[in-house]
Amino acid sequence: MSVPPILKVDGLYKRFGGLIAINNVSFEIAPGEVKGLIGPNGAGKSTTFDMITGVRPPTSGDIWFKAGRITNQPAHTRSPLGMARTFQIVRLFRGLSVLDNVLMGLQPKFPDGLFASLARLGSLRKQESESRDKAIQLLEFVGLADRAGHPIEALTLGQARLVDIARALASEPQLLMLDEPAAGLNDAETRNLGNMLAILKDRGMTMLLVEHDLDFIMKACDTIVVMDHGVKIADGSPAEVCRNRDVIAAYIGRRAADAEH
Amino acid sequence: MSKPTLPAAPTPTILPVFVFLAIGALIPLVLESGFYIRLAMLVWTYAVLCMGFNLLYGFAGQISLGQPAFYSLGAYAYAMLQIKLGWSPAVALGGSLAFVAVVSLLIGLPLLRLRTHYLAMATLAFMLVENGVANRWIDFTGGQSGVEVPALKWAGEEIGRTGIYYTVLGLAAVVLLLHDFLIRSHLGRGMQAIRDDETAAQALGVRVDLYKLRVLVLSSVMAAIAGICFGITSLRVDPSLSEFHVLVSLLTIVVMGGLGTRFGPIIGSVIVVALPQVLTGFGRFETAIYGACILVFLIFLPHGLSGLVERKFQWRADRATADAKRRKQVLKEEVS
Amino acid sequence: MLIKLSYLLLAGLTNGSVYGLIGLSLSIIYGSSRVINFAQGEFAMLGAMCAFFFMVSASLPWPLAMLAMIVVVVLAALALDYGIYRPLVRRRAAPLTIMIGTLAGAIILYGLAFVVWGPEQKFVPPVLSLEPLRIGFLITNSQQLSLIGLFIFFLMLTWYILYRTRFGLSVRATGVNPRTALLMGIRSERIVQFSFMFSAFISGVAGMMIGPLLGGNVGMGLLLTVKGFMAAIFGGLGSPFAAAAGGLAIGMMEALMAGYGTSLYAEPSIFVFILMVLIVRPYGLLGDYEAERR
Incomplete structure (x- = not known):
């Protein structure tokens, strides 16, 4: 008997004109879990993030938060439900x-x-x-x-x-979503951020991290979803993901992945 | 060692509001001349009009060049409801505000999707439409010559100039208190957040579209109150209420007083009403000097006169610093 | 029937050309600086009033008068650039603050013109002849026709500068992204200055030519600014040609409404129509260009 997930992304699909940006992506986040979402540039991380945060609606597929379907709910409904997010490009209110x-x-x-x-x-x-x-x-x-x-x-x-x-x-929030929190930070700042996220994790905060910095995400996350070309290619613990052939192929190239095995 | 006193959080006090109102209440006692009382009423009228615009543009960041249209609509509705429908002044007041609220809602629903310059141009178009209709629908609005506003009566007798003045002051006081409450409360914070970054505000649960619409309706209702003040002061409403010079006065007031400040609209109104009295000596140069004043303020005093005293939003920052200090003190005491 | 329609279309074309030229000018400035220039109509007013001043008061022949007029409007444009645009940009003022600054500029120009010429309507002499000219069944005059000619000429000139010169490439680049353009060695201040001068020149000439038809007075600038705005947002502020087309459309609608409906409500109805167009297409009828870029 497993705990019901706090966030469930089910068969997410997004098309921009003729381009399929996200193709059938599904994953779940359990309460207290820290989930990473990684992938090379253009893998569809940001689009997935945008759909979960309600910035743009998916073409099809569903997003469930705590047993409620929030797929097409506008962005402002997320915060009162218990989802909070940060921004990659800092968007603080300059006049305040x-x-x-x-x-x-x-x-x-x-x-x-x-x-x-x-x-x-x-x-x-x-x-x-x-x-x-x-x-x-x-x-x-x-x-x-x-x-x-x-x-x-x-x-x-x-x-x-x-x-x-x-x-x-x-x-x-019951779910904290961080959009590339380490982007542009120096080493000391990144370490400080990592410590802070560790404290939050100890307090039981559920988190979703979109990140570029592989080192950072390997340390911070319990499980990691890897995307490439709009498709989920791996989902598991950092160790599992590191060994995954497709992941190595996506990051380093097909030949390196073959050489590894 | 004596226990250090906790720094008091400088909650922005409401005191200046009462000072302004007290000065306003004393004016008829000090100035006997009807001319000066009329000028004082004009100051309050413009202050009310500009407080609405200040909330909308100075705080929520949504420009509307159509405020003179709501100003004029409020005055016309107030007069028409009395003349054509025979409503009492108090009911006509409520009725005309409700009417303007509905009109601004209908205008705002589609137009607030537009941003910056497009919003400015579209609301300007609305003002021109309103002015065009007021000028041309002669059977109803009386065209150029306008309509008469029934004089205020008390127990069957027309009230005197002082009575009218205190009525205007009362309306202005309500708007002033609302304006100040909004700015100092979490609602003012929310409006500034929308002005600075709509996406971030949305992510924090602020219903941006609803907020904008509400501020537009509120500022239009404030403009309508100003129009009614004008109506009961001058006893006449005509298309000049929504002419371009009203818009120019409005912008001059908020720029000189200080856009997005607590008391900019009042200070600006005092100056803009007083300035022509001083400038009469300049005769034909008056308009050019008006323009030069706006420009000089925009460039050299972007936060206006009020900004000199208030330092735009400084009180928010001061308050935050004091909060932090107090909290530090509390922690220190807990430890020791 | 057909004759009436042709007359209306001709009248619409004439007024529309002027609105279009002002819309085009507005759009050129907007394109390079993201500023809506409230003083655009004042340049046209200066054009008309200078035509009166130099041709009647100073009794110069028209080519000299036109040259003198161009000097005046270009100086006014430079004053706007150095006195308003640059100081505000250097102080990092918001675009709408700069717009209010240009409004102040418009008030100053109007105020100074008022000091010089007073409020009376002035007779602006025609550059070309107002003598009736017969083309087929239409009776017109060369002044009227010259406006349509000017419209086409300036449209082509703008197109040539924007799309066929290196300078025009810089102008377009600055409009898309001033910072990147600066990094690539384009001095955006120079570009903005050029756009102010060029658009003042266009509006000034348009004002000089429409002066004899509309009559000149120092208050005429505001109405022309507003019509130019409407032209620009109707067609699409993002492209000078869309704005010019918007002006033509407004001129035509005005003429047709005055001819077949009531001239009384022509103006408010057109504004209502433009508002409705904006609701459906927030960036103007032809305004996809800018919407895509956001």
Whole structure:
């Protein structure tokens, strides 16, 4: 008897005009699992990620989150359900301070709209100050509490990534999806990020990582899905995936894969 | 060793709002001349119009050059509901705001899909349509000469200038409080997030399209309130309410006052209403100087006069820093 | 029947040429700088008013007057570039802020013209003859025909510059990606400056030629700007030729509506129509070009 998966991608298929970008991709993520999604350039990782996060709908196939079908639900419905994401190109709100950026992760918990807010005017102040405390704690977790009042321009790329993660964590997601979190980071920053993800994993956070950096993903993930040319070519533990002929072929070339065996 | 006092989080206080309103309430007591009271009413009218635009463009980042159309529609609806349907002023007020809300909803649903320049041009087209109809549908709108707005009455008698002034001030106070509440609350944060990055806001669960539509409707209703203020002050509505010069005044006010600031619309309105009084000495140069003022502010004071005092959004940052310090203090105390 | 239609089409073609030329000018500036120039119609106003000034007040012959007019509008364009566009771009102002800046520029140009010429309608003398000219059953005049000729000429000139010269290639590259263009050694400020001057030149000449037909006054710029905007968003802001076609279409619609329906509501109905087109096709009727690029 296995635990039901938290995310289930079933027969995902995406066509752009005449080009089949994603062909029949399926995988599952169990609660507490850290799943990696890798593949060479143009393998369809980003398209798959976009479909799971609701940025673009699949041509066919289904996406299930916690027993609910979310295939064609728009992007804004993901966060209240318990899915949070970060961005490869940092997309923080430039006009807001670091703390306010993290607070935006809590936005769906606030009353929605002017009248709803006015009706709950009494409790709003309390909610705001509690939210701020929580946001500060998240900034402490990523080690940026002393930057709370800084503008976004004052951050380095690595720091901005961490703020993005803190912002995603603010909504208390059950599934955290990270889009190439290590891209553009230096070694120290990448190690720091790896440690942080390890702590999150220890706390039981389920994660989906799209990544280029193979070293990073081999250390961070329990299981890895490998894609090539829009097709899933492997799905298993890092060790299994490393031995997979198709994976070696996709990454290094067919001949290397043959030589290995 | 004395226990260090916790730094107070500088919650942006509502105090300045009350200061502005108190000054507003004192004006009729200080200035006896009807001319100055009329100018003060014009200041409040423009401030209300511009607060709506400030929320829409300064905070949510959605430009609408059609605000004068809603300004004019509000005034016309307020007058027509009284004249043609015989509604009482209070009911006509509610009715005209509801009417403008519906119109802006119908305009916003399709147009808010457009972005930046296209949105600007499309809303400008809407203003020209509204103005064209107001000018041409003479049987209904009275064409160029417009329609008369019934004077406000209290117990059967027309209320005097001071009474009208306090009515305008009351309407302006409601808008000012709403404007300030929105900016300081999580809703203001949400609007700024949409302005900065719609995709990221969406990923965080913000219903971007709905938010934009709501802000557009709210800002249009604020424009309509301004139109009604104009109507009860001047007792006449005509097509000049949605002419180009209103748009120019609006942009001048928000640019000089400071776009996306808390008090820019009020400060800008004071200046734009006072400026022509000072500029009358310049006679024919007035228009050119108006343009030069906008330009100088855009280039040298992009956050406007209000920005000099407020430092755009600085209070948000200060508050965040103070939050962090307080939390650090708490942690330190827990450890010791 | 047919005669009436032909007259209407001719009138539509004339006005449409002017709207098209302004739309074309707007689009050229937008293409190189992503800025909507609110002062575009003011260049046409300057063209008409300078024609009056140099030909009537200074009684110069028309070629000299046209030259003097071109100097004035190009100077105005340079003022717009150095006084508004560059300072704002260097301060990293948002595109819409720059748009508001050009609006300020338009107000200043209008205000200065007001100081010089006052609010009265001025008689702008025709460059060519207003004498009736008979072509088949149509009666027209050479001034009217020259506008249509100018429209075709400027359209071809723009096409030639954009697609047949190295300089035009730089212009197009800057429009697609100013930063990359800069890396490849293209000075985008120069390109933008050229586009301001070139479009002011086009609008100025259009203003000079339409002056005798519309009558000249310092307030005429705004209406022309608005018609140019509508032309550009109707056809598609992304391409000068789409914008020009949009202008022709608006001119035709105006004329046909005035001829067969009521001239009273011609203008608002056209704006409503354009709004509806925008709803269906957010980047204009012919505007796929830009939509694809986003």
